[in-house]
Amino acid sequence: MTNYKFNKKRKNKAIVLLSGGLDSAVSLYSALSESYQVSCLSFDYGQRHKKELKAAQKIAKKAGCQWQLVKISLPWKGSSLLDKTKKIPRHRKIDAEIPSTYVPARNIIFLSFAASFAESVNASAIFIGANEIDYSGYPDCRQEFLDAFSLALQKGTKAGTQGVKTIICAPLVKKNKQQIVELAIRLGVPLELTWSCYSGGKKPCGTCDSCILRAQGFAQAKMKDPAGC
Amino acid sequence: MTNYKFNKKRKNKAIVLLSGGLDSAVSLYSALSESYQVSCLSFDYGQRHKKELKAAQKIAKKAGCQWQLVKISLPWKGSSLLDKTKKIPRHRKIDAEIPSTYVPARNIIFLSFAASFAESVNASAIFIGANEIDYSGYPDCRQEFLDAFSLALQKGTKAGTQGVKTIICAPLVKKNKQQIVELAIRLGVPLELTWSCYSGGKKPCGTCDSCILRAQGFAQAKMKDPAGC
Numbered sequence: 001m002t003n004y005k006f007n008k009k010r011k012n013k014a015i016v017l018l019s020g021g022l023d024s025a026v027s028l029y030s031a032l033s034e035s036y037q038v039s040c041l042s043f044d045y046g047q048r049h050k051k052e053l054k055a056a057q058k059i060a061k062k063a064g065c066q067w068q069l070v071k072i073s074l075p076w077k078g079s080s081l082l083d084k085t086k087k088i089p090r091h092r093k094i095d096a097e098i099p100s101t102y103v104p105a106r107n108i109i110f111l112s113f114a115a116s117f118a119e120s121v122n123a124s125a126i127f128i129g130a131n132e133i134d135y136s137g138y139p140d141c142r143q144e145f146l147d148a149f150s151l152a153l154q155k156g157t158k159a160g161t162q163g164v165k166t167i168i169c170a171p172l173v174k175k176n177k178q179q180i181v182e183l184a185i186r187l188g189v190p191l192e193l194t195w196s197c198y199s200g201g202k203k204p205c206g207t208c209d210s211c212i213l214r215a216q217g218f219a220q221a222k223m224k225d226p227a228g229c
Numbered sequence: 230m231t232n233y234k235f236n237k238k239r240k241n242k243a244i245v246l247l248s249g250g251l252d253s254a255v256s257l258y259s260a261l262s263e264s265y266q267v268s269c270l271s272f273d274y275g276q277r278h279k280k281e282l283k284a285a286q287k288i289a290k291k292a293g294c295q296w297q298l299v300k301i302s303l304p305w306k307g308s309s310l311l312d313k314t315k316k317i318p319r320h321r322k323i324d325a326e327i328p329s330t331y332v333p334a335r336n337i338i339f340l341s342f343a344a345s346f347a348e349s350v351n352a353s354a355i356f357i358g359a360n361e362i363d364y365s366g367y368p369d370c371r372q373e374f375l376d377a378f379s380l381a382l383q384k385g386t387k388a389g390t391q392g393v394k395t396i397i398c399a400p401l402v403k404k405n406k407q408q409i410v411e412l413a414i415r416l417g418v419p420l421e422l423t424w425s426c427y428s429g430g431k432k433p434c435g436t437c438d439s440c441i442l443r444a445q446g447f448a449q450a451k452m453k454d455p456a457g458c
Contacts, residue, residue, distance in 0.1 A: 119333035
């Protein structure tokens with residue numbers, strides 16, 4: 001599973017959205033376990049935690065997959081994930097409210113690029129680590145959004161209108177963080193390479209939503225986090 | 230309609246996807262005629278006809294609107310609209326076949342950015358010059374795609390899940406090119422500033438799909454094209 005030559009021999013292609021965090025890494029290994037030939041796609045979108053991109057690159061390399069970085073600009077700032085003058089929420093009670101780290105239409109944009117990439121290389125699936133159980137309330141992480149987007153792809157791409165359905169796979173969407181950590185262990189995900197923290201510091205802050213959810217998952221799975229989060 | 234101060238006083242905001250061609254310019258003026266405060270959005274996506282961006286900027290300025298340029302890269306080339314080693318089809322019979330100028334998921338990507346922009350500035354509408362009558366067969370120009378994408382926005386954005394619907398307006402989608410030219414005249418669109426040709430030369434080539442469709446519209450409307458196409 002970790003050899004590119006092997007990966008290249010696989011018939012069915014998939015594009016995996018790889019942020020470099022826990023969920024996207026598990027999503028990648030899920031795609032590999034389903035025998036897809038995987039190309040990973042990451043985005044430099046001005047996020048303060050650019051460190052995740054190095055993590056993504058290392059994870060893709062370790063898994064023996066191609067890695068494609070796309071740089072995009074979102075000049076209409078406003079999210080605390082993009083704007084360093086804003087504060088990342090700390091020790092937030094994870095509830096239904098959408099936090100300031102929300103980047104408008106982020107997954108919509110990412111999936112659009114993935115759809116373009118998929119159609120260009122005849123990939124039949126797009127994997128995304130979206131999760132709507134232990135998550136920050138971002139609406140574009142929910143299955144009902146993914147279903148609607150999938151329909152838009154069917155109607156709006158050459159492949160879709162010719163009857164070739166590009167499946168959007170979200171293997172973690174209904175799993176809680178404990179189950180995600182347990183799946184990561186089962187699939188051999190190199191957890192030590194993943195980076196989840198929003199803050200962009202040298203070490204994970206331990207207090208942002210992403211660190212809190214990650215720690216919760218490892219605690220519930222009774223595992224030590226090998227990335228030292 | 231062509232004064233920015235006036236434009237700024239308008240209450241309802243709209244994002245207009247402005248390529249710089251005939252259809253998007255008419256779409257812009259449709260938005261203005263519906264009393265929207267408009268911000269125009271254009272993309273440098275590696276198209277060989279970059280000249281359209283200068284046209285877009287001039288049209289936005291003339292209309293008194295803000296203009297935002299977003300640069301994106303689509304590293305998975307393949308379309309003849311992006312790849313100069315490929316030939317743009319000439320004198321093509323415009324039929325149901327999707328030509329080599331098709332860029333996978335292009336409007337999906339553009340609309341995703343527009344959705345992000347719209348949500349950031351609380352715009353209630355996105356205008357796109359998509360047209361499914363006299364067009365090149367691109368699937369992401371059809372109303373059924375736009376409807377599906379609209380649903381994805383409702384499900385996948387903070388605004389959408391909070392009941393604020395971002396309308397996708399395609400005022401030209403069911404018009405033929407003659408009707409579009411006639412509407413352009415009625416709305417006072419500065420047609421002399423528009424640029425439709427795919428080829429990227431100094432003058433319109435007159436033989437690509439876009440030039441053929443444009444010429445057809447002016448001929449049917451019994452009008453001379455002021456851009457000299």
